[in-house]
Amino acid sequence: MRASxxxxxxxxxxxxxxRAPPIIPRMKETxxxxxxxxxxxxxxxxxxDVGFTVAAGQTVALLGANGAGKTxxxxxxxxxxxxxxxxxxxxxxxxxxHRHRVLGRIxxxxxxxxxxxxxxxxxxxxxxxxxxxxxxxxxxxxxxxxELEIQDLLAQRSGSLSAGQKTRVSLAKALINRPEILLLxxxxxSLDPDTGDWVRGYLEAYQAKSGAAILLASHNMAEVERLxxxxxxxxxxxxxxxxxPAALAERYGRQDLEQVFLDIARDRRxxxxxxE
Amino acid sequence: xxxxxxxxxxxARTRIGAMVLRHAYLMRTSWPRIFELMYWPTxxxxxxxxxxVFLTTNSSYIAQATGVLISAVLLWDVLFRGQLGFSLxxxxxxxxxxxxxxxxxxxxxxxLLAALMTMSLIxxxxxxxxxxxxxxxxxxxxxxDLGLPLLAFFSNLLIMGWAIGMLVSAxxxxxxxxxxxxxxxxxxxxxxxxxxxxxxxxxxxWLQAVAWWLxxxxxxxxxxxxxxDGVVRGDLLWHAALLNALYLAVAAATFLYGxxxxxxxxxxxxxxx
Numbered sequence: 001m002r003a004s005x006x007x008x009x010x011x012x013x014x015x016x017x018x019r020a021p022p023i024i025p026r027m028k029e030t031x032x033x034x035x036x037x038x039x040x041x042x043x044x045x046x047x048x049d050v051g052f053t054v055a056a057g058q059t060v061a062l063l064g065a066n067g068a069g070k071t072x073x074x075x076x077x078x079x080x081x082x083x084x085x086x087x088x089x090x091x092x093x094x095x096x097x098h099r100h101r102v103l104g105r106i107x108x109x110x111x112x113x114x115x116x117x118x119x120x121x122x123x124x125x126x127x128x129x130x131x132x133x134x135x136x137x138x139x140x141x142x143x144x145x146x147e148l149e150i151q152d153l154l155a156q157r158s159g160s161l162s163a164g165q166k167t168r169v170s171l172a173k174a175l176i177n178r179p180e181i182l183l184l185x186x187x188x189x190s191l192d193p194d195t196g197d198w199v200r201g202y203l204e205a206y207q208a209k210s211g212a213a214i215l216l217a218s219h220n221m222a223e224v225e226r227l228x229x230x231x232x233x234x235x236x237x238x239x240x241x242x243x244x245p246a247a248l249a250e251r252y253g254r255q256d257l258e259q260v261f262l263d264i265a266r267d268r269r270x271x272x273x274x275x276e
Numbered sequence: 277x278x279x280x281x282x283x284x285x286x287x288a289r290t291r292i293g294a295m296v297l298r299h300a301y302l303m304r305t306s307w308p309r310i311f312e313l314m315y316w317p318t319x320x321x322x323x324x325x326x327x328x329v330f331l332t333t334n335s336s337y338i339a340q341a342t343g344v345l346i347s348a349v350l351l352w353d354v355l356f357r358g359q360l361g362f363s364l365x366x367x368x369x370x371x372x373x374x375x376x377x378x379x380x381x382x383x384x385x386x387x388l389l390a391a392l393m394t395m396s397l398i399x400x401x402x403x404x405x406x407x408x409x410x411x412x413x414x415x416x417x418x419x420x421d422l423g424l425p426l427l428a429f430f431s432n433l434l435i436m437g438w439a440i441g442m443l444v445s446a447x448x449x450x451x452x453x454x455x456x457x458x459x460x461x462x463x464x465x466x467x468x469x470x471x472x473x474x475x476x477x478x479x480x481x482w483l484q485a486v487a488w489w490l491x492x493x494x495x496x497x498x499x500x501x502x503x504x505d506g507v508v509r510g511d512l513l514w515h516a517a518l519l520n521a522l523y524l525a526v527a528a529a530t531f532l533y534g535x536x537x538x539x540x541x542x543x544x545x546x547x548x549x
Contacts, residue, residue, distance in 0.1 A: 081539060114373040118305055132382060
């Protein structure tokens with residue numbers, strides 16, 4: 001089902017009929033191409049006809065309430081989950097058939113996936129450096145440790161880190177291979193505002209330097225407004241709107257993205273109540 | 277774009293080496309793990325060694341070849357440690373919730389299999405070699421007296437251990453950690469019909485037919501043939517090798533299919549503590 005067909009869904013979704021999602025301009029090389037993506041679990045569709053593109057150097061956010069389908073979408077992009085339908089191309093490769101050709105150029109970070117707890121941070125990072133075929137692994141680990149200010153953590157076991165420290169180490173793991181595509185699930189979860197701000201700054205600098213594409217899922221609206229060129233608003237497994245944060249706020253007549261998010265989330269609840 | 281990492285993300289050997297390094301780190305940081313690897317084979321060997329010493333003065337069968345029980349104990353442990361070494365290395369990834377990290381890395385499922393088999397070999401050698409050395413010191417019985425066929429016995433038992441380890445791992449991946457105890461239990465299902473300490477002929481006729489479908493029965497019969505009759509039975513070694521080739525292929529296919537199913541059902545993110 002394409003975007004036009006979504007518009008003919010139930011009445012609760014008619015609010016965006018007059019605000020047709022704009023097509024993201026392809027100014028730079030497209031590194032992520034998703035079309036008609038769907039996932040069905042036990043007969044229940046959890047991701048429905050999701051399609052979008054991300055260009056090199058672009059940061060795109062998947063936004064939506066819990067259960068909207070963000071993590072499922074990212075899992076399918078990573079190959080952790082096989083799609084029920086649709087296609088995913090990353091760095092010009094079919095991710096369902098040939099994902100191993102490009103997985104060395106992609107990385108991800110998620111608060112829901114741990115690093116081996118009994119290994120020290122240094123051992124973990126060296127292990128992942130070897131796994132990703134990074135030349136001069138130890139040098140790369142020292143370089144990242146300095147950049148992310150985790151030198152003091154290198155000798156500590158990963159299992160002994162605080163939530164905030166884990167997030168920074170997880171980010172170091174995600175950057176170990178200097179990925180061209182970075183998939184981040186709640187990249188600043190559990191960080192205090194100061195450290196969160198520092199990490200966002202680091203990501204901006206990394207992207208400016210490397211030209212990497214970043215796709216992130218976040219509940220932090222300020223983070224999305226600061227980092228992202230495009231926002232994909234998800235609700236009940238579908239992308240219901242997309243645009244830049246400023247354009248979305250303007251279109252909904254709201255001050256910021258958080259209010260737009262609430263509009264969409266509450267529309268979902270209204271629809272659920274109507275369905276009952 | 278700054279591309280320090282080669283497009284093919286290193287070779288398969290590098291990635292398998294990385295996995296072995298990860299488990300070596302794990303063992304290095306936990307001496308009880310290394311101790312545990314050596315503990316059971318040594319205890320088994322000591323126990324059965326004294327039983328052998330006793331029986332040699334009371335049994336003409338054992339008196340024919342005093343090394344038969346100790347060799348059986350050590351070879352059985354090759355199978356047990358081989359299987360456990362594979363399954364536990366896989367379980368370590370689940371316990372540490374690292375499976376998703378591996379699944380999105382350039383590591384291919386077949387390379388994961390190769391890494392787990394390598395770890396199984398290392399764990400088995402760490403467990404068995406000290407016990408084999410102590411058998412020489414304590415009882416002047418050397419399993420190495422089996423000569424070159426020992427290598428064939430060792431390889432066959434290790435490969436069968438891998439095959440069982442793959443099936444156990446596929447089961448755990450499918451049903452979750454509720455099935456982790458099968459890593460310790462599965463191997464004992466075939467112990468009674470593996471003819472470890474007694475010949476296949478001792479079994480009821482219908483069980484003998486089952487036993488000959490197991491590579492283990494052929495290996496232990498081959499071992500007794502050398503120690504008691506001084507005859508190397510090439511036919512038994514081939515019998516074991518062919519069965520192992522079949523079982524390894526089936527088990528590897530099952531494991532790889534298990535990963536495919538896990539990707540379809542989203543189990544790679546869910547499986548864990």
